[in-house]
Amino acid sequence: MLSIAFLYPGQGSQFVGMAKDLYHTFDSVKERYLQANDILEFDVARLSFAGPEEELSQTDKTQPAIFVHSYVMFELLKNKSYMPAMAAGHSLGEYSALATAGVFSFQQGVRLVKLRSQLMQHAGTRIKGAMAAIIGLDYQTVHNICQRASHRALVDLANFNSPDQIVISGTIEGVQMAMVMAEKEGARRTIQLNVSGAFHSPLMKPILDDFVEELERIEFGTPSVPIFSNVTGQPTNDPDEISMFLRKQLLSPVLWTETIKHMIQGGVDTFLEVGPGRILAGLLRKIDRQINAISVGTVEQLEKLAEKLY
Helix, strand or coil: CCCEEEEECCCCCCCCCCCHHHHHHCHHHHHHHHHHHHHHCCCHHHHHHHCCHHHHCCHHHHHHHHHHHHHHHHHHHHHCCCCCCEEEECCCHHHHHHHHCCCCCHHHHHHHHHHHHHHHHHHHHHCCEEEEEEECCCHHHHHHHHHHHCCCCCEEEEEEEECCEEEEEEEHHHHHHHHHHHHHCCCCEEEECCCCCCCCCHHHHHHHHHHHHHHCCCCCCCCCCCEECCCCCCEECCHHHHHHHHHHHCCCCECHHHHHHHHHHCCCCEEEEECCCCHHHHHHHHHCCCCEEEEECCHHHHHCHHHHHC
């Protein structure tokens, strides 16, 4: 008997054409996009399917587009009786995980993601920040680099994506200084990310109060399956705890490697990446090569899922 976990992608997984085939194949998907359009006050379907890429890559557009794609994909999986034993999402993906587990409704999720993405976009224009992936160095080395660079400009650890891929976040000066230091320490690659701000860092603090105000308006339900938090890497079923973790998530690192390891320890042997792209499946293979990782975001992938699983 397979033990399946669902994983939901975050920013960076978007691409022009995402969910277009789902929209034109399933009426239920069309209905969800119409609901989202009303709440978002822009045509997320048109932007997802036709771009332009530059606009789709803006934080306030990217996050809702990924959330809606992931949610409609989950509903299609559910209709075919594919259900997870546990779930997690990477950064923005945590909202997809919570919505699909019934902690809040699809409409509430769209509203939350709309505000979160607008606030993060705004924070990035108010205080210029940057993020970069450091590939090929271990945690301790990157941690030491950030500490040294922080004597001159703010930079800190943001995402623990896999044992050899760590994302840093901070001021532009701090991130670029840490990238140079990482290359001198023997990093295989350093890549400045195409994001609008220093996410998962103290530079997000100015937007926290506005976001918490919206969070407090929502009555969180108990999730139908354990949700593994970005902040702790551990499972929780507690609505109050979930709300607290979402507040902390804006400023705290995403403990993705820990999350996956704890899910494997919990008995998962197969992960489905639900939504656009294949980024999480790629990271999974770097964390544990033995684990079955399948990306499901298109009609074709949905149709071929049974043969990949059984």
